Amino acid sequence: MATNRRGTRRTGALTRASVRRGSGARPPRPEEEDAGTTGRLRFVQSPTTWLLGILLAVVTVTFQDVLTATVKTILPLDRVPDRLSPQNAIDVVEVRDVKDIGYYVVRDADGAGAGGDGKILEEISSGGPWREGRKVVDAGTADWMITVQGRASQQVRITDIVPVLEGGRCEKPLGGSLAHFPSQGVMDVIPLELEVDAPLPRLKTLGKDAKDAEPFFTGPRAKHITLNQNETEAFIVHATASTGYCRWRYRVHYEVGGSTAETTISGPGGKPFELTARLADASAYRKVYFPALDCVPPDSRLRHTWYEQTGAEYARDRRSGKVPPCPKS
Template sequence: MATDRRRTRRTGALTRASVRRGSGQRPRRPEEEDEGSTGRMRFVQSPTTWLLGILLAVVTVTFQDVLTASVKTILPLDRVPDRLSPQNAIDVVEIKDVKDIGYYVVRDAEGAGSAADRKIIEEISSGRSWRKGRRAVDAGNAEWMITVQGRAAQQIRITDIVPVLEGGRCEKPLGGSLVHFPSQGVTDVIPLELEVDAPRPRLKISGKDGKDAEPFFTGPQAKHITLNQNETEAFIVRATASTGYCRWRYRVHYEVGGGTAEMTISGPGGKPFELTARMTDASGYRKVYFPSFDCLPSGPPPPHSWYEQAGAEYARDRRSGKVPPCPEG
């Protein structure tokens, strides 16, 4: 039988068209996968890889230090960012009571009486730190020396120091016992004045040639205090009160690193500063304690240097405005 030449012979071979249509990635054999994973782990654990990682870390840190030093050399100090927080740029080194001589009010404690009076006289006569314990409050005036130090790498500029009253106002003057007592001396530092019970209390500095005190941080003659790194500055605030009992802290405004910040300065132990006006009539005090130079002795110098009187008697003896005789006993 003759074969039809036009008919195509069927075979089992794949045509090129079928290869293209059915082309795809051949699945990896298990042994090939194991070989790839083992190769990657071998690379990671290689000593050369670890050495390259350590060298890269060292180079990165060194570059950062060199870049920081270069920036500080090129840019002005007040434009270089500081690693310290601006809120921690100033340290309060010391707060010291430097009142030279003046009056204090001793709060009446529980059980106040003759025993308490004798204890006060003993403490005053011995020269011990009788004012500690917050029983004694400056009366009429107070003098505190505040020492601050700059911590930032760039210069700090203190632009204002504002007293902030506890409760927003002063209260009526304190009663109790009045003490006239000399304290320690004062060093030569920046003297600032503060009328703490004024309507708008501000720090001032005495004017030249007897002129009235002028604002220190504000006004046409405004000044500021600068602190370089590790530099200290001390200033004395001479506060007065004529009408009330005041408790306050200082809010310090300053500039550092091209920005502004503020901090709070409190009194010793983190408590507010405090000052009371003296009563206009000394008879309002339970007792008054004063040294021998506040009166005229009638005979030889007394064996002790302190006297005590009831407030009413002290007021009576001084109504004339003259120095009265020393009380007997």
């Protein structure tokens, strides 16, 4: 057993103090800790680090766009996530009134009292947009041009367009005042016929007369409308009503990318289309407005003049065969 210079013994055994001191790693010196922190902070704030981060973000976004475009060209439309669904494969570009010449009913609320009739006549005579804002309703006939566009990368095939009546049926014809007004011309597009107050209204192709009309989308000669991406198609629906006042929208059935879907076409402003039958007896109308075109040649200088009669006067003159109060020269 060895002794040190002071004469004490050395046993070689570990004391508690030595175990505590040697049981953990040596804590870093303050100057070492400051040096490490400063180095990391300097790296984060480095311009090179920021530039690398921006480049990485740009590369990531570009890669995602390329990958999505590639998947879109390979997979059917209805299987591409977060992209156009079959329910959005058709866009309604325009719904426009293109009635040429016909009759309109001025609603009672817009024509009665407080000089309402005079105001309507003034608007008609001035050539202003008196038919806008649903002040009037088409009477007897209506012509609407509807333009649709394909939005899907695959071809859209319209298989049927069905009128859906508000409330499931038409109501009794509207009263009020009657106006006969020439309007804008009809364009050369797909013509379709619709007897909206028929027991089972369907879109038909126009023939030489109503008897020659046959269903457009159904039957032995059924047709369909196809739309490629960004392709537009316009068609005019010539609607007639002889017994009631009808409000309706169109339900469009189509196929795209191996799926079937449908959409709805409404009138301007998202409101239903409207059409009323003319009253059998014109004397039931409060007033009747008609242009000089009803009684003078189209080249007459008086062709823009408008006239007004009560419903009773108009009915009486028509029954007796008399010429309404038009200019004599």
